[in-house]
Amino acid sequence: MTDKPVDEMSFEEAMAELEAVVGQLERGDVALEASIELYERGAKLKARCEVKLKEAEEKVAAITLDQDGNPTGTTPVEGL
Template sequence: MSVTTPQPQLPDVDSLSYEEARDELVQVVARLEAGGEPLEASLALWERGEALAARCQTWLDGARERLEAAQKRASGAATEQEDED
């Protein structure tokens, strides 16, 4: 009879900040690279890592969009200023 250790309840990936998701992803990768996990645990880690990577990408995409919008606003303001001069 095998004894399974209950897994700690992990926070929902969608609730994580970029930094939290990135830090947990680093830990997941380190555990996977170290090996030694049973197959089921490795698969669960892999799935969690995929979800964390997607969360990080969502944050980065949002930051890129905000930056591009700010650059467009700044460019438009500069153009308006040149027109006034």
Template sequence: MTDRADPIPDDVAAMSFEEALAELEKIVGRLEKGNVALEESIAIYTRGDALKKHCDRLLRQAEMRVEKIAADAEGRPTGVEPLDVG
């Protein structure tokens, strides 16, 4: 596990955003079909929740790295500043 407050299995934590999203989409598809036994549904729902949390974390990390170009009153670039994600 990677974080005590919000445990994510190590295999999920090692996934790229694209890998996690692809697996999450498969899980959603299986659950939507409704032909999964109850116990298996609970297990794959739990894994899907971990995948979603991992994707959310990766997106937040990417947003924090994104910067926007700051401009003066005439529109000339003056540098960069953090993207306001609030």
């Protein structure tokens, strides 16, 4: 685990740490109090991943091309 605040993590950082947290919890070799702290950290990491994914989805756009195949603009993808 890092000391970096969850809300400052990139998607990749949060996902990597979340995987490490899940691995520790699945092994079951952590004391009860530490397990609770890990679970709470994991919940924050999961939420951060969801926020970053939503941000990425909102940036996805369909590129409009002119007759020569050059981009002329973007149109948001429906449903995102």
